[in-house]
Each structure stands twice: as C-alpha cells, then as structure tokens.
Amino acid sequence: MQRLDPAKRQEILDAAARLFAARPFHEVRLDDVAAEARIGKGTIYLYFEDKEGLYLSLIREGMSRLVNAVEAQMENPCADVWDRLAAAVEGLIGFASRFPDLFRVMRSGALTADDPELQRSRRELSGLIERAIRDGNEAGQTADPWPELTTQFVLSFVRGAVLYPPEGLTAATLRHHLMVVLRRGIAKEASA
Amino acid sequence: MQRLDPAKRQEILDAAARLFAARPFHEVRLDDVAAEARIGKGTIYLYFEDKEGLYLSLIREGMSRLVNAVEAQMENPCADVWDRLAAAVEGLIGFASRFPDLFRVMRSGALTADDPELQRSRRELSGLIERAIRDGNEAGQTADPWPELTTQFVLSFVRGAVLYPPEGLTAATLRHHLMVVLRRGIAKEASA
Amino acid sequence: MQRLDPAKRQEILDAAARLFAARPFHEVRLDDVAAEARIGKGTIYLYFEDKEGLYLSLIREGMSRLVNAVEAQMENPCADVWDRLAAAVEGLIGFASRFPDLFRVMRSGALTADDPELQRSRRELSGLIERAIRDGNEAGQTADPWPELTTQFVLSFVRGAVLYPPEGLTAATLRHHLMVVLRRGIAKEASA
Amino acid sequence: MQRLDPAKRQEILDAAARLFAARPFHEVRLDDVAAEARIGKGTIYLYFEDKEGLYLSLIREGMSRLVNAVEAQMENPCADVWDRLAAAVEGLIGFASRFPDLFRVMRSGALTADDPELQRSRRELSGLIERAIRDGNEAGQTADPWPELTTQFVLSFVRGAVLYPPEGLTAATLRHHLMVVLRRGIAKEASA
DNA sequence: TATGAATGAGATTTCATTCAT
DNA sequence: AATGAATGAAATCTCATTCAT
Numbered sequence: 072m073q074r075l076d077p078a079k080r081q082e083i084l085d086a087a088a089r090l091f092a093a094r095p096f097h098e099v100r101l102d103d104v105a106a107e108a109r110i111g112k113g114t115i116y117l118y119f120e121d122k123e124g125l126y127l128s129l130i131r132e133g134m135s136r137l138v139n140a141v142e143a144q145m146e147n148p149c150a151d152v153w154d155r156l157a158a159a160v161e162g163l164i165g166f167a168s169r170f171p172d173l174f175r176v177m178r179s180g181a182l183t184a185d186d187p188e189l190q191r192s193r194r195e196l197s198g199l200i201e202r203a204i205r206d207g208n209e210a211g212q213t214a215d216p217w218p219e220l221t222t223q224f225v226l227s228f229v230r231g232a233v234l235y236p237p238e239g240l241t242a243a244t245l246r247h248h249l250m251v252v253l254r255r256g257i258a259k260e261a262s263a
Numbered sequence: 264m265q266r267l268d269p270a271k272r273q274e275i276l277d278a279a280a281r282l283f284a285a286r287p288f289h290e291v292r293l294d295d296v297a298a299e300a301r302i303g304k305g306t307i308y309l310y311f312e313d314k315e316g317l318y319l320s321l322i323r324e325g326m327s328r329l330v331n332a333v334e335a336q337m338e339n340p341c342a343d344v345w346d347r348l349a350a351a352v353e354g355l356i357g358f359a360s361r362f363p364d365l366f367r368v369m370r371s372g373a374l375t376a377d378d379p380e381l382q383r384s385r386r387e388l389s390g391l392i393e394r395a396i397r398d399g400n401e402a403g404q405t406a407d408p409w410p411e412l413t414t415q416f417v418l419s420f421v422r423g424a425v426l427y428p429p430e431g432l433t434a435a436t437l438r439h440h441l442m443v444v445l446r447r448g449i450a451k452e453a454s455a
Numbered sequence: 456m457q458r459l460d461p462a463k464r465q466e467i468l469d470a471a472a473r474l475f476a477a478r479p480f481h482e483v484r485l486d487d488v489a490a491e492a493r494i495g496k497g498t499i500y501l502y503f504e505d506k507e508g509l510y511l512s513l514i515r516e517g518m519s520r521l522v523n524a525v526e527a528q529m530e531n532p533c534a535d536v537w538d539r540l541a542a543a544v545e546g547l548i549g550f551a552s553r554f555p556d557l558f559r560v561m562r563s564g565a566l567t568a569d570d571p572e573l574q575r576s577r578r579e580l581s582g583l584i585e586r587a588i589r590d591g592n593e594a595g596q597t598a599d600p601w602p603e604l605t606t607q608f609v610l611s612f613v614r615g616a617v618l619y620p621p622e623g624l625t626a627a628t629l630r631h632h633l634m635v636v637l638r639r640g641i642a643k644e645a646s647a
Numbered sequence: 648m649q650r651l652d653p654a655k656r657q658e659i660l661d662a663a664a665r666l667f668a669a670r671p672f673h674e675v676r677l678d679d680v681a682a683e684a685r686i687g688k689g690t691i692y693l694y695f696e697d698k699e700g701l702y703l704s705l706i707r708e709g710m711s712r713l714v715n716a717v718e719a720q721m722e723n724p725c726a727d728v729w730d731r732l733a734a735a736v737e738g739l740i741g742f743a744s745r746f747p748d749l750f751r752v753m754r755s756g757a758l759t760a761d762d763p764e765l766q767r768s769r770r771e772l773s774g775l776i777e778r779a780i781r782d783g784n785e786a787g788q789t790a791d792p793w794p795e796l797t798t799q800f801v802l803s804f805v806r807g808a809v810l811y812p813p814e815g816l817t818a819a820t821l822r823h824h825l826m827v828v829l830r831r832g833i834a835k836e837a838s839a
Numbered sequence: 840t841a842t843g844a845a846t847g848a849g850a851t852t853t854c855a856t857t858c859a860t
Numbered sequence: 861a862a863t864g865a866a867t868g869a870a871a872t873c874t875c876a877t878t879c880a881t
Contacts, residue, residue, distance in 0.1 A: 075844070095374050097289030101872065111846040116873070181287040181373055217440050220432065223423030224416070224444075231419045234372070237411040248412045256444035267861075293855065303863035305857080314855065459865070479758050481673030485851065495867040497853080506851070565671040565757055601824050604816065607807030608800070608828075615803045618756070621795040632796045640828035651840075677876065687842035689878080698876065 080118045083108045087129050092172035096126060096181055123182065130183055133173045134192040140166045141199055152207035157250055159200050160225065164242050167233045178230045197222050204257065215257040225253070272310045275300045279321050284364035288318060288373055315374070322375055325365045326384040332358045333391055344399035345446065351392050352417065352441055356434050359425045370422050389414050396449065407449040417445065464502045467492045471513050476556035480510060480565055507566065514567055517557045518576040524550045525583055536591035541634055543584050544609065548626050551617045562614045581606050588641065599641040609637070656694045659684045663705050668748035672702060672757055699758070706759055709749045710768040716742045717775055728783035729830065735776050736801065736825055740818050743809045754806050773798045780833065791833040801829065 086108035090099045101122055105112040119125040141162035145155050167174040183189050200222040207213030215221050232245050278300035282291045293314055297304040311317040333354035337347050359366040375381050392414040399405030407413050424437050470492035474483045485506055489496040503509040528546035529539050551558040567573050584606040591597030599605050616629050662684035666675045677698055681688040695701040717738035721731050743750040759765050776798040783789035791797050808821050 079844095095288060097287075097871095100870090105847095112872095113846055113874080114844080117844070122872070179373065180371060217429065217432070217436070219429035220420075220424055220437070220440060221444075223427050223429070224420045227419035227423035228416055231415050231422070232412070235415075237415065240412070244409070245412070248409050249416075252413070252416060252444070252448035255447045255449075258447075292853090297864090304855095305863050306861080308856075309861070463865095479672060481850095484849090489868095496851095497867055498865080500852070501865070563757065564755060601813065601816070601820070603813035604804075604808055604821070604824055605828075607811050607813070608804045611803035611807035612800055615799050615806070616796070619799075621799070624796070628793070629796070632793045633800075636797070636800060636828070636832040639831045639833075642831075676874090681843090688876095689842050690840080692877075693840070 075117055079110070079114075083110065083115060083118055083125070084129050084132065087125055088133075088170075088172040088176055091126065091129065091179075092175040095179075126182060127186060127189075129173070130177050131186070131188050131192070133170070133177045134189060134196070136170075137163075137166050137174075137177070138192055138196050138199075141196060145199060145203070152203055152210065152212045153250070153254060155203040155206075156200070156225075156253060157246070159203065160229065160246055160249055163226070163229045164233070164246055167229065168242060171233075174233060178234060197226070200225055207257075211259055213257045214259045221253075221257060225249070267309060271302065271306075275302065275307060275310055275317070276321050276324065279317055280325075280362070280364040280368055283318065283321065284367040318374060319378060319381075321365070322369050323378070323380055323384070325362070325369045326381060326388070328362075329355070329358050329366075329369070330384055330388050330391070333388060337391060337395070344395055344402065344404045345442075347395040347398075348392070348417075348445060349438075349442055351395065352421070352438055352445075355418070355421045356425075356438055359421060360434050363425070366425060370426060389418070392417055399449075403451055405449045406451045413445075413449055416448075417441070420444075459501055463494070463498075467494065467499060467502055467509070468513050468516065471509055472517075472554075472556040472560055475510065475513065475563075476559040479563075510566060511570060511573075513557070514561050515570070515572050515576070517554070517561045518573060518580075520554075521547075521550050521558075521561070522576055522580050522583075525580060529583060529587070536587055536594065536596045537634070537638060539587040539590075540584070540609075540637060541630070543587065544613065544630055544633055547610070547613045548617070548630055551613065552626055555617075558617060562618060581610070584609055591641075595643055597641045598643045605637075605641060609633070651693055655686065655690075659686065659691060659694055659701070660705050660708065663701055664709075664746070664748040664752055667702065667705065668751040702758060703762060703765075705749070706753050707762070707764050707768070709746070709753045710765060710772070712746075713739075713742050713750075713753070714768055714772050714775070717772060721775060721779070728779055728786060728788045729826075731779040731782075732776070732801075732829060733822075733826055735779065736805070736822055736829075739802070739805045740809075740822055743805060744818050747809070750809060754810060773802070776801055783833075787835055789833045790835045797829075797833055800832075801825070804828075 083104065087099075087104050090103055090107055101112055101115055104125070105115060108115075115125065119128060141159055144158040144162035144165070148155075150158070197219070201218045204213055204215050204218040204221060208215060208218070228249055229245075232240065232249075275296065279291075279296050282295055282299055293304055293307055296317070297307060300307075307317065311320060333351050336350040336354035336357075340347075342350070389411070393410045396405055396407050396410040396413055400407060400410070420441050421437075424432065424441075467488065471483075471488050474487055474491055485496055485499055488509070489499060492499075499509065503512060525543055525546035528542040528549070532539075534542070581603070585602045588597055588599050588602040588605060592599060592602070612633055613629075616624065616633075659680065663675075663680050666679055666683055677688055677691055680701070681691060684691075691701065695704060717735050720734040720738035720741075724731075726734070773795070777794045780789055780791050780794040780797055784791055784794070804825050805821075808816060808825075
C-alpha cells in the first residue's frame, strides 16, 4: 500500500474527507469520491482495500496528524501547566480550523469504535492532556482528582464547540473561555 | 402513524436503540431490528415511515424525554442557582444511566444535523441550563460572560464521561466533580 | 436453506442447469438465471448463498441423483456381473438422456475439484462399478487387475460419447458397443 | 502477432497452462498469469489478442503438438495394426506425462466447443487412431464395427486415467492394461 | 518492446421496501 | 394488524483492457 503515487493517494483522502464531512458514511458513494478526486472508480481500489478501508485510513491518518499537532504545540515539557494545557487546546482548535472537514469526520465517531490503531491514537492524545494535569497535581499547581474525566471534558468541549458553534463565537473566545473555566475549575487554591 | 399498539411501537424503538448504539446506522439492517424486537419485518412499516423515520423517531422521542426529565428535575424555578444546575446535571446523568443505549445513539449525532424538531429540542435543553446561569448572573450568584459556552461545557462533560467513561467512575462521582468544577468556574465570588 | 418454496428452488436449479449447460460459468449472469427462472434477481439469494453456491448445489444434487439412479438400476446385488455392469451403464446413459443439461454441467467439471461432498459422491459412483468388477473377479467371471482404471474408463467413455456424440450414434448402440468391449476386455477367459 | 520473442511467448503459455490447470478459466486473472510468467501484464497483450485468445492459443497449440506427437510415434504406416495402436497410445500417454498441466487444460474441455481449428485437430487425432483400426479391419486383424467409438474409448481411457489416476498407477501399467483390453476388445480372433 | 497504473463497463450482491396472504 | 417471501434499484467491487511512459 506504499507503492503508487502518494500525492494521488492524498488527493483521494482529501476528496473523501470533503464528502464524509458533508454526508454520513452510507450516503457517500464511491462514484462520488472518484468524481470528487477526478479519478476512475477503480483507482480507489489501488490505494485502499475497500470503502471502509478508505474511511479508516482517513480517520487513522487524521488522528495521527492531530496527535502530532498537539504534541508539537506542547513540546516544551518544562513549561508551566497552564501553558501546556493552553498549548493543547491551541493544538486542537488549530487543527480543527486548518482541517475542518477532516476534523468533522474524525469527531463524528462512526465506524471507529474498535480499531486498535485508533484506540492507541486516542489514548495517546488523552495521555498528553492527562499528563499535563497530573504533572500539575504533582507540582501543586492543580488539584484534580479525575484527570481522565477533565481530559474527556476538554476533548468533548472542543468537539462540541467546533461541530455546533454558538452564534458569533471566535476561536480566540472559545480558547479563552475554556481556559478560564479550566483554570478556575482545577487550580489548587481556587484561584485565590 | 400514531394508532396501533403503543407497547409494540416502543418495543421496536427499544430494539432499535440497542442496535443503533452498537453499530453505525448503515450496519443496522431492518431485518436485525425486526429480529431483535421479535416481530416481522413488515410490521416496522406499520409503525414507522421508513428506516430513517425509525431512527429519527428514536432520537426525537429520546430527546423529548431527556428535556422532560431535566425540566422535571429543575421544576422549582425559584430555587437557588446551584440547586437548579445540580438538578439539571442530575437530570442528564440520570437519563444517561437509565437509558444508556438511547443516550449513546442521541449523542453520536449521526444523521440528525438538520431536523427542525430536533433543533428545537436541543435549543430547549440548552435553554434550561442557560436560563439558570443567566438568572444566576442577574442574581449576582454567578458571573459568566458566555452562558451558551458554559452550557455546551456541561453537556460535553456528561457526553464525554458517558461515552468514554474512565475506569471506576460512578454517577455520583461524576455529578460531584462536574458541580465542583462548574461552581469554581463561574461563581461570582471566584472572580472577586 | 430448507425454508421457502422447494418447488421454486428447483425451478431456479432447472434454469441454472439450462444456462450453465450452454455457456461456461463466467458467461452466465445471475440476471440471466433470474430471467430464465422468471423471478427477481434477489430471490436467488434467498435460496442460495451466492453464484458459486448455486452452481455447487446444482452439481451436488445432480451427482446425488445420478448415484441414486445408478444404484437403483443395479439394485439386485445377486445379479450376474455383466447384468450389473450393463445396469450401471444403463443408469448412466439413462440419466444423461433424461437430464442432458444437468449431465453436461456435471461432466464439464469446472469449479468442483475440491468439494468434499462431491468427492464423496464421485467415490460412491465409482464404488458401485468397482464393486461389481471386484465381485466378478472373485466369482471368477472377470479377471481385471485394475478395476479402478476400468471404472474410470466406463465413466469417461459415457461422458465423451454423450458430450461429443459421433454422428448417428444411438444410445442403444453406445450401450451395446461399450458392453461388448468391456466384456471382451475383462472377462476371465478371453470370451473363449 | 507471431513476431516478438518466441521464447517469451512460450513462457507465457507455460505459465497459463499451470494456472488454467489448477483453476477454472474465470478464476485465473491475467495478473496471475503475468506474475507467474514474471512479466508485466501489458506484455501479454503484445503476444495475444486477449484472455480468451491466450486460452485458445494454449489449447490449439497443445492439441497441435499432441497430434504431431502421436503422428510421429505412428509414423511407419506399414507397421502392424497393434504396433500402430500401441504407438498411438504411447504418444498420448507420453504427451500426458510430459505436459501434465497442458493435458489437463486440454481435456477439461471448457470454452473450446466450437473453435474450428480445434475441431480440425480433434478430428485429425481421432482420424489417426480410426485409420489404424480401419486398416486393421481391412487387413483382417481386427473386427470392429464402430471404429469411431473405439477411438473415443482409447481417448477416454487415457483421459480418465490421467485426470483421476488410481493410486499407484504408472504410465507403463496404464499402457499395458489399455492395450490388453483393446486387443481383446476388437481383435478378429476374439470374435471367431 | 515492456510496463503497470489507470480505467470503467459490467458483474455480483445487498437490503429497504412492497404486498399477497 | 402481522408477516416474511419477493423484488429490483442501487450499491460495492472486479478485472480485462488500455496507454502514457
């Protein structure tokens, strides 16, 4: 699956992202994907196992890129806890605005329940945020008895805000409000 | 479409909830639904327009029940803001634990983007929580510049916890933790 | 696979026999089978797994009927060796003329190499003829050092004569000539 | 279509023989043939019209070689009838053991019913054996009322033995047994 | 000449929906 | 009202064939 033209492979993935973002899986025809990518229908099968394989590749590679993006934003591990959390949020929101279709598909969560590679990515992403909180707990900056829960909250929040954005919400406001609530919510001394 | 045996109709919905919770829409066959509900396949068409109609009914009625549950919990409008928010959270979590399959389907968000009735329900649910926060703002108990976002936060928190529950999380713990974070996050005093 | 209407199942098999007899497997479309059987295309899948399953069922059941036909012809086990062999040949030729399409498909031998049920039937059919020859050997009527080989010869001969019949050949002549050659070929005292 | 490298053409035919011997026509992909012959898929089309053309060439040329082989064995026309028949049998069995795959494909009889060139070859092959028997009849060595059927018998005998060989059968035994049965079956004296 | 990526016609198969019972 | 056999439109997928390199 590494032969052939990687650029064309990516074009197919891009086309698929646009279509899967706009319609649920079963309403996207491979004919449409081929037309959107301006290739023949059979060509898809040179690059992907089948329709589900294409969908999974899209999500897997998107998830992997998202993890990398968040990791890159948080890269300075010595940084302050709040900086690291802000970086994580920035990474998530930045990814969502740079690849809105892909993010939409990834977050719709269909078909992906039990793919091991995806579960690994999900745990990796959660791990990045959890670790920041745990470090904060140890450093005495935060006092969060349920870091996993807070992590899910951050991820769900960004998801919700990006998929169903309230009227007039900017990325900056979203980021700011999330950080405010988060800071107040789990800081050691309730911000006092 | 509303006559016939309401109990049988509900059995079909229950069966559908179980299956749609476990698999994406296009992997659930009406044959499966009929078998799960122990009725003939044709019977589904006596109670529902078609497959999508069944799915929409499931979500619509679930959403409507959820709104009612939350509303019932919050019914005393004069109550303290925190009591009202706690009641809302109680309503959400209670519903999610009583109807886990249904909640899972409702929160997966597939196929439901543009149904007007659903949008109304969603706004109604959000409205209940938003109104409590706005009342809190006016009463000087809370100081939240973005009630809609905070509402989204509450819903996301429950969603994340229910769909991807951390090991060993109980409903009581979830409720408690959410209320702690919420209180710290938007209480007036906290920003004093 | 035993539910549904067995008569309709047989009609599908009959239609398939006609088409598979006239064209090789890959040139027979399920559309054609459905049209020939005057049913909808999907109905085939109610009665058979898939195209190959239909083909296999056709051959398996044909083979089973052929074995029964030959067995029935030979049913008197005390009979003279030559009578039994003549009966076997009669059974083969009779089956071939009663079900020419089916026989043609069965003998074309495509796709059937490694089906266990078919191998069993084939062995059973061979066994009937072999046993007659071995009994003949023991009774001192025949002296055939290779009963299996002779059995294959009988089967191949009938196959060849039926699939590629020489100009002007009648079933009676075929039967007569085969028996003459066979009798002379393996009788104990070379007919002396 | 006859230029290009004859050795490569033969390699393709050999690869095709191996594959067509193991699987029915429609299960052999040109991809497989190309891989087996270690050439590019497009190259096949330089040497053959299309897939069916390749298959027909394989059988035609195999049949032609078989006829030549049998002809060569029988080349002394003045020889004794039994010697000529033994030579024919020797030619058939020798060919079958030297080219088992090719023989298997040729004898499976798929797709070749109405090719004129093949029919000519078939008649030629039959003719060689028939002529020997007719000469034997005229010379008073044999007394066979149905030389065509006897020819069919010889061909069937070899076919059956090669396609479904009994345990432990050698070419020599096969040849010997066939000649014994044949001699008894149609010798003049035998009917005296 | 040789290749194998690309193609798309056309095959198999699925499954929501219908309807005779 | 209830059923499930029957249907066929429409989907996925295959693979012989082409053609730019």
